[in-house]
Amino acid sequence: MRPSSTYRVQLRPEFTFTDAAAQIGYLRALGAGALYASPVLDATPGSTHGYDVVDPTRARPELGGEQARKELAARLREAGLGFVVDIVPNHMAVEVAKANPWWWDVLRHGPGSAHSGFFDIDWRRGKLLLPVLGDDADVAKLEVDGDELVYYEHRFPLAPGTGEGTPREVHARQHYELIGWRRGNAELNYRRFFDITTLAAVRVELPDVFHATHGEVLRWVAEGDVTGLRVDHPDGLADPGSYVRMLRAGAPGAWLVVEKILHPGEDLPQSWPVDGTTGYDALREITGLFVDPAGEAPLTELARSLGQPVGYAEVEDTARRLVTDGILVSEVRRIAALVRGVEPEAARGAVAETMIAFPVYRSYLPEGEAHWAAAIATARAARPDLAEAVDALDFQVREDPHGELATRIQQTSGMVVAKGTEDTTFYRYTRFAALNEVGGSPDDFGADVDDFHAMAAAREAGWPAAMTTLTTHDTKRSEDVRARMAVLSEVPDEFAGAVRRWTERRGIDEPSLNLLAWQTLVGAWPITPERLRGYLDKAAKESKLRTTWTDHDEEFEKTVAAWPEQVLGDAELSAEVEAFVGRVRGPGWSNSLSQKLVQLTAPGVPDVYQGTELWDLSLVDPDNRRPVDYALRAALLEEIRGGWLPEIDESGAAKLLVVHRALTLRRDSPGLFTGYRRLRAEGPAVAHALAYERSGLIVVATRLPVGLAASGGWRDTVLPLPAGEWRDVITGTNVTGELSAMLARYPVALLVRGDS
Template sequence: MAVPASTYRVQLRPEFTFADAAGLAAYLRDLGIGALYASPVLDAAPGSTHGYDVVDTTRARPALGGEDARRELAEVLKRSGLGLVVDIVPNHMSVEVPKVNRWWWDVLRHGRDSEFAGYFDVDWDRGPLLLPVLGDDDAVAELVVEDDELVYYDHRFPIAPGTGGAAPREVHERQHYRLVGWRRGNAELTYRRFFDITTLAAVRVEDPKVFAETHGEVLRWVADGDVTGLRVDHPDGLADPGGYFQRLRENAPGAWIVAEKILHPGEPLPQSWPVDGTTGYDALREIAGVFLDPAAEPAFTALAAELGLETGYHAVETEARRLVTDRILVAEVRRIAALLRGVDADAARAAVAETMVAFPVYRSYLPEGEAHWAAAIAAARRTRPDLEAALEALDARVRAEPDGELATRIQQTSGMVVAKGTEDTTFYRYTRFAALNEVGGNPDRFGLDVEEFHRLAASREAGHPAAMTTLTTHDTKRSEDTRARMAVLAEVPGEFADAVRRWSARRGIDEPSLNLLAWQTLVATWPIEPDRLRDYLDKAAKEAKVRTSWTDHDDEFEADVAAWPEDVLGDAELTADVEAFAGRITGPGWSNSLGQKLVQLTAPGVPDVYQGTELWDFSLVDPDNRRPVDYGARRAILARIADGEQPAVDASGAAKLLVTHKALRLRRDRPALFAGYRPLRAEGSAAAHVLAYTRSADLVVAVTRLPVGLEAGGGWGDTVLPLADGRWTDVVTGREIGTRPRLSELFDRYPVALLVRGDA
């Protein structure tokens, strides 16, 4: 199997094409990477900046260079000894521009008689396809007929054969679809979508024919050896994820396959999935967590309460999920409830919604995940005893037919409720300590102790040693270095609380959760350009849906938020105070960054490096994390490191590239060193400030944690790291190390060490 030593994620887009990716091959080889990991490469909607809005699964995206450029990229990577991992999107396709999706265009033209009608998950029994694209229902009067198409401004739709030759409104009434006001989509949509995005229509890959049509081209690339791995986007949206992965594995037996699956703490990956593991959000939660000081939790809870935030996490989460079921995914809830025949419609809808609100995980995989289903039903019964009869009927029918339509649809939709309610709403409302608010994270769990980290790392090595691990992705709420610096706040909770009080009194935001998030973000990304911060806060405010949202705007509030960055940075006294505070946490943040990076690169799993993060990267949520990367600067630093330079830990970030390079090269060139996992414990007064482990008898990793507390306690003092007998070398510095090194000496240049016994 083509398991890479590591991967390097690039965001392909019209401004960064197959040819540009090919130009990175030599750099990635020299850095120590095992495979290039690309965002979706099939043809996408016009102008797409991310590629997840696929319109044609049968060809490489022309805007990236098309088939010839794709083949050239594959050949360049092969010559460089690199694999190619491709991100695939089986759950949905873009229908925003109907004409560029020939399957959708044919469905609109011919309705149920289209040869592609079964490709999409459409509720045909509810009449014509509902397309929520108009400003409002009355805008149907603005339709015109042009070139045998119905036209609404920039939107064009096909006319069924024999239905033209009349006024536009009359022609519209003859079609297999109905154009309606965009606000009707959430409640009345007649096709399954991706989350709440009506321009992404769900695809029925559970149908073998549809699977073959949507995967044929990518599987040809796998068979030809051009693609060595597949990252599968959003499997929780599929009707039968286990069956899908079994079919995918049968058709790509030698490929490395990882699933974008978010696991709740303690939740196992379904055993029936023949995949190598997840895309690493579980590892992110664990690695970031071990660099947090849990003792700070009461102080941050008190600050949040003082500022007027709700501090009960589950209360916020429940409210946010209920908002999703009651206002955003209304059409989906209604479609599921309609399958609960013999139950009052209102009670059925309430029972379905309450069950999905109560899910302890993203979805169950019945019958395999029966315990999670049972927990959701039990929680719903406690919350809504008045729905006992409806919940009992729902539970009985789902258990009786775990593969039936009712069970399938509620499983598909529960993940949407959790993702929209938790990740996209709660994480912007419950801002007590934002470093915890990460994809796959649990803001109610304040950090992770060292022993728990060891247990989970050993479990990954035993169960899924080829799973991907990550610290930053295109979906993370903030980059790894932003998160690492934010973690320092947990070591100075009192000082930060005092600062927030001062700053808020001078220029706060009149919404407590956004105000606290803004100050955390400002110091964690300092210095940040005002326009980047403005765009982030605008998105955060709209995702939180407290004072404004994407669809219902509070213009006065949005204007105040938009003015905040310039107001703060234009106030010299306030800026000086913020800058001084940010300066005090910058160094410890660098220590955290280097520590968590070395752990991710050396712990069990296949580490992924997100584009550009081999240097410091203080990005925020997309699109901020999709900004262009300066590879010229990175090549120059790597060249100096190859010549023997050992850069200082400073604002250049060169020290991070050094650590990344040394760990990746060792992992690629000496894979036998990375077998097994055992905790290694330091001895001495500061032993709690080191995380150390062995991957084999000849490899030891040691990193600093909680650096502010370490300094406050007087430093390393007498603390030592006991090693096995032999000649040890720190790969990062090249220095020879004794068998009982004092940590004050081991970490005198860098807060991390990568030790190899014998010939390094």
């Protein structure tokens, strides 16, 4: 069942099913069509996000368990709201082995376990390797406690009849081998989620595994408790197409969207029976509208002058090689071993080069053949010395596109692209971080308005029920931070001058992080030292330039940790930063309101991430999982529903007004939200007006507000309106096509016919 919109909540032990149920009245008043929840199945004890599922057969007890889940579903039904649940088919958590009953059984019984085939383990290579020790010598620190092997807080089961003797002797008898954690990347013999050894991949391509892992959720769908499913990370699956076909068969009436990251120009495979993606493509398209292409040259020169590489392709290539040559070595070796008739080292090189060269996350052979062919051609050109090995790889994959070799290289290419691009390049190539977003292309500086309208029309024609988004739990920064940062493209020289002064006074001795830090400080201001410190620590480690999560440069990390207090404690510098923020805050608010109205009214099903109905200046997780003040939002909404038209100010109530009006109209008048036609303004400021019509609905938004103000405002720019009277739903007033009057109070307008 397609919802009119969704409202995403992050469930955790501190915000349970019952807590979510307490907000149903607010969500109904806001206009939301469905509650969209983070994973609700049992997860690692204490998990704050739920993506580390340990038992897919029950609702998570720490969220209230089955009874609380049923009560939430019942109350949502009573309120007329749908219930969309996030599911995680690719992997299960094994960090706390005993919390995962299937994994515990595999450790105890090895290949003979009834659940051995559930996990993607290569038993051909011997015992299951568990990289949990400080180093290999720590086997001397193992202890036996009853029928368990103990290493500090880690516990592992003993195979029946193996508990006699010293701990080392007991360990030697098990189906698993505990090894030093540093050996994991190179020697691991089970597939994992990216490079996270505590998340073991699950073989949901097998029907019995699919039904075991999805039976409970599909029961909820069949009983009407769950109306939609969001599928996490389909690219990691052996055969995403077959998977979604099984899922659709099990949930024929559910709204079904997949977290598929589409590169520009890439489409979902037509054979997938889904309603669309989770909206990162829409995020990219909308964000680009508010970026001024004229800012590219000055900001590029700023980055270059500060010592940061400005060739995006080179930075990305280096980052991807870091992944294939270091982080995912065991995966590359496992794939290379499947290439017949090629010397092992050449096979490894061919596999790595091909995955590095992928123009998208992965192909879905035989669909997506063009992407595979492009990767092969690029790999062959990059390494002529490996041409024969690349050709052999290409032939064998095409020969059996559903075989193990083809499957593994496709599902692993997405890991290389994601880790190399999203989780490394986006923290290294920081020329203009507003573009460094999941699904984004930092080398595409600003969007062509004609292209935006074409893509919106195409979404309405092909994927009208796809999700659209501006903020998710995975975005690198919230929509409002991004909207303010977009203003920097309109004042690039002013920002460049400021950054040079600030860097000379309090710079970080790593160019990429330094530039990212100043952009983040401006974008998220005001921000506490604690929040900024946490963000910069993560950014420094993700970039892998001076320090990493596993190989620490302690002195550099201390320098980075001290930076927020030094900057915010420097009264003169802090005042200058605050003054600059004052210069871009207003235009940032204009961008925020405009991009939000576009997202909420353009083709697709819009999602509102928790709390973002007011200004939300959150950064990457875990910062974006902070508690939401729903009492404040409910109080402001009550005033808005009473007729209050708030000013555009620090309260963010103006954004709440726009969200409320748009969501309510979508829910109550769905017939208005069909079709798509571009509208064109006329006059001196046409470049700053974005307008389109749906079925009896017109949307008007302002873009590049700094340039608009500098040119004298709207002046006599008009938007010719179809015949009849038109009323702005946001302000409740009748309007004509004169933009200076229509957009006098707010930079956006949502028009319906006066008699509707």
